[in-house]
Ligand SMILES: NC(=[NH2+])NCCC[C@H](N)C(=O)O
């Protein structure tokens with residue numbers, strides 16, 4: 382398979398020092414060589430440009446959203462790179478950076494495919510809008526914006542309108558949802574598989590249900606967005622919003638086995654590594670181990 386590796390060294394979405402070093406850290410740890418072990422042709426397209434913005438200017442564009450304008454700009458460029466990758470028959474593998482980049486990835490996929498599904502594997506829902514966000518951090522909003530909910534500057538990134546229909550969104554592993562997110566999930570009747578549901582019903586059963594639902598829907602592209610904080614806090618100290626009661630490494634790998642083994646995933650994000658918060662590179666090592674597994678499975 383041809384794979385385009387795309388780095389997005391962004392921390393404006395989480396407003397925490399360190400997440401912007403994710404792509405460099407992964408490259409220093411030979412991500413390209415690791416990806417090649419799966420027998421793929423890897424094209425490292427380098428990093429999307431992230432302009433420097435002063436801390437004092439973070440609310441320049443909107444009083445309730447930090448770095449709105451640069452985040453929209455970066456995501457527009459990312460979206461086009463994802464779209465061009467798909468057009469050139471390459472699998473886009475996007476590394477972060479914080480999860481605000483999900484907006485651009487999804488927009489790029491959405492332009493290429495007639496109809497898409499999104500599998501969002503995360504301790505969080507990332508379905509806030511500026512009205513519900515407790516933090517003003519845009520990495521808590523990309524999935525809502527992709528469904529057409531939120532500020533027009535976000536919902537209209539790359540092209541005007543909704544990128545993915547709510548019925549085609551699957552959230553897996555959530556265990557830290559804000560009040561507004563819980564209400565939105567109910568209102569939209571989202572396919573929300575919280576960690577409690579996963580643990581009650583079993584990871585395999587939940588994954589099989591999602592696969593069947595996707596196969597029964599009329600989508601022709603499936604984007605898998607993986608936020609490493611879905612893993613337990615004890616395994617990933619190097620991420621900005623770690624939450625306990627998460628998956629272990631084996632469960633993470635199992636999830637990739639099932640979804641990637643199905644052969645329907647057409648693009649991926651791998652986000653929220655923060656090397657500055659890491660302890661003895663433990664989180665980087667877990668990331669590399671997961672990425673090794675992904676490309677041996679895909
Ligand atoms: N991609 C993430 N790690 N998102 C964390 C979001 C945390 C919180 N729900 C917020 O909106 O600020």
Ligand SMILES: [Mn+2]
Pocket residue numbers: 480503505507520608
């Ligand atoms: Mn996230």
Ligand SMILES: [Mn+2]
Pocket residue numbers: 503504505608610611622
């Ligand atoms: Mn998260």
